[in-house]
Amino acid sequence: MKTKKKIVFIKTFVLLLAFVGCTNDLNILPEDENTFLADDFYNSEESYKQGLAGVYGNLALTSSQGPGSSNISGLDAGTSQYGRGFWNLQELTTDEVKWSWENDPGLRELNRNTWTSENVILRGFFGRCMTQVAFVNEYLRQTSEEVLNKRGVSNNLKNEIVVFRAEARFLRALAYYHMMDLFGKAGFITENDPVGAYQSPEYNRAQLFQYIESELLAIISNLKEPLQNEYARVDKAAAWMLLAKIYLNAEVYINEDKYAKCIEYCEKFETAGYTLANNYLDNFKADNNENNARNEIIFPIVSDGIVTQNYGPTTVMINGQVGSLEQNGNNFGVNAGGWGGALRVTRQFSETMLNGNYNSDDRNTIISTNRPIEITDIGNNGTGYIITKWSNKTSTGTNGASTEIVDTDFPMFRLADVYLMYAEAFLRGGGGTENKAITYINQLRTRANNNNSISASDLNLNFILNERLVELHWEGHRRQDLIRFNKYTGGNYNWSWKGNSVSGIPIGNNRKVFPIPSASLAANPNLTQNSGY
Structure with missing residues (x-):
């Protein structure tokens, strides 16, 4: 609430x-x-x-x-x-x-x-x-x-x-x-x-x-100092975050390397008072404005089942992730059938979760029982795995105020992304330290109860791209990430239904x-x- x-x-x-x-x-x-x-x-x-x-x-x-x-x-x-x-x-x-x-x-x-x-x-x-x-x-x-x-x-x-x-x-x-x-x-x-x-x-x-x-x-x-403004209003940290984002993507936007500037603004969060939520999934619950995620979410789009009713991203995701076969909406504080299996993940998404030491990871919320992994027909909502990341229940298990329009705010920016941006900018030559990059990744894994900590030999850009998917999926980052890693257009990486093909085919660079x-x-x-x- x-x-x-x-x-x-x-x-x-x-x-x-x-x-x-x-x-x-x-x-x-x-x-x-x-x-x-x-x-x-x-x-x-x-x-x-x-x-x-x-x-x-x-x-x-x-x-x-x-x-x-x-x-x-x-x-x-x-x-x-x-x-x-x-x-x-x-x-x-x-x-x-x-x-x-x-x-x-x-x-x-x-x-x-x-x-x-x-x-x-x-x-x-x-x-x-x-x-x-x-x-x-x-x-x-x-x-x-x-x-x-x-x-x-x-x-x-x-x-x-x-x-x-x-x-x-x-x-x-x-x-x-x-x-x-x-x-x-x-x-x-x-x-x-x-x-x-x-x-x-x-x-x-x-x-x-x-x-x-x-x-x-x-x-x-x-702007007010970090965490000193009213919830959902902008402070200095939101501006730092947006600067870090444009600097991380500067090679895409203006063909210039600004990774050192990205590191500079990520480092400002070290003394800003932001901390990771104790529980990863608390970031995506109906009380994420006041549970321990409050100090991880840097800037949200608000949603409320009574006051700020909207058919925004969290209402879409929570109702949409309900399985057509599973009828599991009550687990998320919405109607049992939700929106009839509106959303499913691709085979490539599922394989990343299943093949990357994420079996015991809280960020892996895939439901695969009685479902084929491949979406061979987009209209067949019984194919493809589903996830259970988002919820209209609070961190104490109470339902939100409404059973369709949800209370869950959308975390446009949160601290976990700062940690991942730092690690990526380090690998791309922006400075910083390897030890800090590894520490940040391991803090995210530890928070998610993943005991597979990494070392320097594990830290590379492909690993970062996968880790960003696992940590930040469905939070509005993926297209931007795939473009920055040169895996969106062309044929470097194909996924189900890319280019209107079940198995995926290359698409033109104009679609960046x-x-x-x-x-x-x-x-x-x-x-x-x-x-x-």
Whole structure:
């Protein structure tokens, strides 16, 4: 169950979803009719925090009318949810998981790596990212020094708003980071552009990288210290984490080696107060905002069965991992049948778990009984193994508040990834020490009750890629990891249904990025299509 403190903050998410200028990057508009004038809204000191909550709310909610509606017109609510779109693109397109119900718009193409610029999931996530940018831009306009002076805001509140603005700028940088990673480009717009200026210039990966890096470096001093902010709000550690992520992937993004910078920002966590949860699976339970995972999760997307209802990634995963044969949803605090076996893992995923000294590892939650390992027909939900990683039960065994929409927050960033990034950046020549890299890996294994500790002879990049799958599966990292290890496109590594083949076939290098949605191209003539689409 969620703490009262968290509920009070996230309730205000709903208030500001209507409060933004037109978000028609895709010729899509907010559908909510309860819009109001800025000066009327910002008539109290509390309203500035509420405004910030509205910006955060775009990560979790799809409208102020509940989980079944979207404030982006023309898109299904689930399709347009930020975390779900992110998860679909980073996971369904890889060897980690497949979605059984391929009649659902856009998902067949993701399962089989055959997407086009007409894919509705791509359109939904691109639109949601641009909506996030629009929300931040409007909040920054309403909290500029000039506007605050005009409203007679007190100096004490101005100082507090400095922190609020830094958090909002992080959320905008995060949205641009996701577009840089997934699409390789974006229409670039800030608070300095006039409201309604949607035909924004195109920024390529190099430009986005430079902007994200400079923006994060500029705001760090104004963010609260690690673990000193309210839960689910940004602090310095979130900015360190995002910097470490862009530096780890810099060779992909800008063809430059920045592994030493990745090490530098990973090392900042040594004295930040973050610690691994005692129990690996506590990170993925209904009370992960307050159990011992609280000090491992660096930045989450929140979910709550009553207050912040959404069909986001954790609701999808918990209901989707329920086996069609096993009917085991009650074990996870949802209905026994869940979503009818919507999600299963590929043979390659299962073989990594079964063949890599993970038999007694808490991170290996595979159920294989009475199931063939290979998914020979995606529509046959009785084939392929399933997992039991996520849960709508608390660490003490209590069910969440609802039996479908879950209380479990999605840990976008957590400390275990810092340890794995450090080890990888060390192996790629970024500095650091071998002893620390080995220690970090063994701490993760010990926490998972895996007694097979490693030594220097075990530490290599292939090992790191496998260990990342075992530790971080279904957390939205796999596509990015496979690309960085040169195993996503081409034929270096094939998995079930890669390239629309049961056994997997090579796919073109153009699929290292997704196409710009055709609706976005139509709305903004400054955008250009990615090569190969």
